[in-house]
Amino acid sequence: MKKVMFVGRTYAGKTTLCQYLMGESIKYKKTQAIEILGKELIDTPGEYLERRGLYRALQVTSAEADVIIFVQDATADGSMFAPMFTSMFTKPVIGIVTKCDAASREQTALAVKYLENAGAKKIFLTSAVAGKGMEDVIQYLEDH
Numbered sequence: 001m002k003k004v005m006f007v008g009r010t011y012a013g014k015t016t017l018c019q020y021l022m023g024e025s026i027k028y029k030k031t032q033a034i035e036i037l038g039k040e041l042i043d044t045p046g047e048y049l050e051r052r053g054l055y056r057a058l059q060v061t062s063a064e065a066d067v068i069i070f071v072q073d074a075t076a077d078g079s080m081f082a083p084m085f086t087s088m089f090t091k092p093v094i095g096i097v098t099k100c101d102a103a104s105r106e107q108t109a110l111a112v113k114y115l116e117n118a119g120a121k122k123i124f125l126t127s128a129v130a131g132k133g134m135e136d137v138i139q140y141l142e143d144h
């Protein structure tokens with residue numbers, strides 16, 4: 001599996017995604033996957049995205065990653081991702097919409113729009129709580 005870095009505002013669901021991916025991979029890959037996967041997931045603090053002065057920290061950290069994941073909470077008002085925020089990075093960026101279980105169809109569509117505007121080339125709709133959409137994410141990370 002690729003080494004991934006999660007970027008998103010505080011409360012977006014980044015840590016929950018990490019926990020879910022680690023749990024899933026125990027099921028998918030068995031034993032040793034925990035340790036390996038534990039080293040493959042880079043969870044970043046929301047402040048890195050919320051404060052412009054910390055963008056540089058995200059860029060530096062992204063050197064460690066193969067894929068960057070922009071995380072957008074479907075239930076959140078607005079987005080912290082500037083248009084074409086992906087251009088800050090030299091790695092492929094995909095988007096994950098979280099909390100689809102708790103969002104309306106309109107909210108989810110808006111979250112997709114935010115991620116598209118940010119420049120994410122592939123977007124996954126998920127709910128870690130309902131366990132939805134995560135297989136596709138795992139598949140993508142294994143294939144790319």
Ligand SMILES: Nc1nc2c(ncn2[C@@H]2O[C@H](COP(=O)(O)OP(=O)(O)O)[C@@H](O)[C@H]2O)c(=O)[nH]1
Nearest residue numbers: 010011012013014015016098099102127128129
């Ligand atoms: N309803 C719902 N809540 C979620 C989901 N994912 C995360 N949460 C909740 O959102 C809150 C913030 O999640 P967390 O992973 O800590 O966000 P982080 O700050 O981005 O790391 C927690 O209370 C989670 O339980 C989801 O798919 N659905």
Ligand SMILES: [Mg+2]
Nearest residue numbers: 014015016043
């Ligand atoms: Mg967190």
